[in-house]
Amino acid sequence: MPTDLATNGVVRLAHWGVIRARGADAARFLHGQLTSDILNLGADRAVPAGFCSAKGRLQASFIAWRGAEDEILLACAADLLAPTLKRLSMFVLRAQCKLDDASADIPLHGLAGEAAASRLAGASVWSRRETAEGVVIRLPDAAGVARAMLVGAAPSALPALDPDRWRWLEVGSGVPLIQAATVEQFVPQMVNLELIGGVDFRKGCYPGQEVVARSQYRGTLKRRMFLFDVDAAAQAGHEVFHSADPGQPAGLVANAAPAPAGGSSLLAEVKLAALDGGSLHLGSADGPILVRRELPYAVPLEQPSAA
Known part of the structure; x- marks a missing residue:
């Protein structure tokens, strides 16, 4: 599908939430729990990751990136955030890491079409950029449409994107979201x-x-x-x-x-x-x-x- 008004704009990602991990051991703790390398995650990158049970079955999936100093942020399905937060917290033990639901403090928005492409010039998939509007993470394209996740308030000048159209693009990207x-x-x-x-x-x-x-x-x-x-x-x-x-x-x-x-x-x-x-x-x-x-x-x- 070509990029047009129907696939250009911004949408609040109400079906996503954010878990925040803070503390000197936050990256090390998550590195020992998730399928991706969190310990060596650079400030210019995001990474998809999974949280498995002992049987290797996915209990949640994430997009992870670094926030403030000693802080890792995990975007996941909103309907799984509370039980996932509870499961992860069981393993913290003596690690210097505090986990909390940061969804209210850290809004997530989806950018599609020109709204995303104009903020992604030269950016590779899963790159993380600091902008005046907030952190922008380049997501895989879908149906030929550029996509990004904006960690911050929605730019007022952008057209609103239909939530169903964004969900359709999510599906078309082939990136799974455990629900x-x-x-x-x-x-x-x-x-x-x-x-x-x-x-x-x-x-x-x-x-x-x-x-x-x-x-x-x-x-x-x-x-x-x-x-x-x-x-x-x-x-x-x-x-x-x-x-x-x-x-x-x-x-x-x-x-x-x-x-x-x-x-x-x-x-x-x-x-x-x-x-x-x-x-x-x-x-x-x-x-x-x-x-x-x-x-x-x-x-x-x-x-x-x-x-």
């Missing part, structure tokens, strides 16, 4: 988290690290996330079925949003074997058919070889 409906449903690679830079396989241990590493190197990954359109309303947590196997789900919707032309666009984690033939359907084997679209990055359909 309450999908907690502990996915190992990071099932939703392509490592393909967008959200898993560091060289860092030290974190909860679920052995499971995540085994999925990467021992040929145990049988499912991946793909982008689909469907002529129906869809939402996170809806099951996906294959036409040849009506008795059990072939996948699960990770994220969904209303599509501009009607119906929905969605990111669904599905069995790789289900892509070989037949068709995928929403809700049941005779439900609305899923039409696969190209993600903005390549998804390997074969197992990676051991490093």
